[in-house]
Amino acid sequence: AIELVHAASLVHDDILDHGIERRGSPSALERFGPEASLLAGDWLISRSIDLISGYSQPVTRAFSRACMDMSEGELMDLSCAGSPEDYYQCITRKTASLFSASAKIGGLISGAGEEDVARLESYGLHLGLGYQVLDDLEEFLGLDQGKSSQKTSVTLPKIYAGRSSLGASSDSDSDTGFDVDSGSDTAKVVHMCIKVTDDHCNQAKSALQALNGDEEKKLQLREIVDEMTCRGLQRCRSQKSLC
Secondary structure, eight states: OHHHHHHHHHHHHHHHHTEEETTEEOOOOHHHHHHHHHHHHHHHHHHHHHHHHHHHHHHHHHHHHHHHHHHHHHHHHHOOSSSSHHHHHHHHHIIHHHHHHHHHHHHHHHHHHHHHHHHHHHHHHHHHHHHHHHHHHHTTTTOOOSEEEEOOEEEEEHHHHHHHHTTTTTOOBTTTOOTTTTSOOOHHHHHHHHHHHHEEEEEHHHHHHHHHHHHHHHHHHHHHHHHHHHHHHHHHHHTTTTT
């Protein structure tokens, strides 16, 4: 159910952003047009509801809340807000809500206690936030992600880079720490976004430390964080050295 609603969000996202390529292949929009893509996304959402409906009310409520949050996040994305606070509100709903719901639902289904469910929810939230910042940084650096679209969103790297250019008349930007005359603004954008990603990954792992349960399973959850971020972080750090 989680994966199908995620797939639906990507199909709808490509409609909104005029997506051309997704995961290295032509997007549904490119192949089948907006009408068929919209209906396909609607079908995926309906099927995901069908799959989740057999679970308890707390599970279905967490799932539906995540779906609503994703839609709200998409609306925020359309507004093209330009502050870090607006960006975080957007990606918390648009991306991290589904990560958080996935982890929370796993805890609910397994019968975990209230505190452990909250810890799992926090784990998913920070993993989702770190993943999205890293994804936006890779796009900012022009690294091949197997996706492309005609419309671009306002992202954290772009916000930081914009603040740097706006502060060109001064020695530095006190909010971001940019030295705008140093000629290494892009490297600083990379550094700041990598730090944000690392911070969220560490918070995700910290949420697991107090979690009850099998240590081997907790280790696997920690490894998921590394699996989803290490390669991208290495690519971005490599690009930073070239800036």
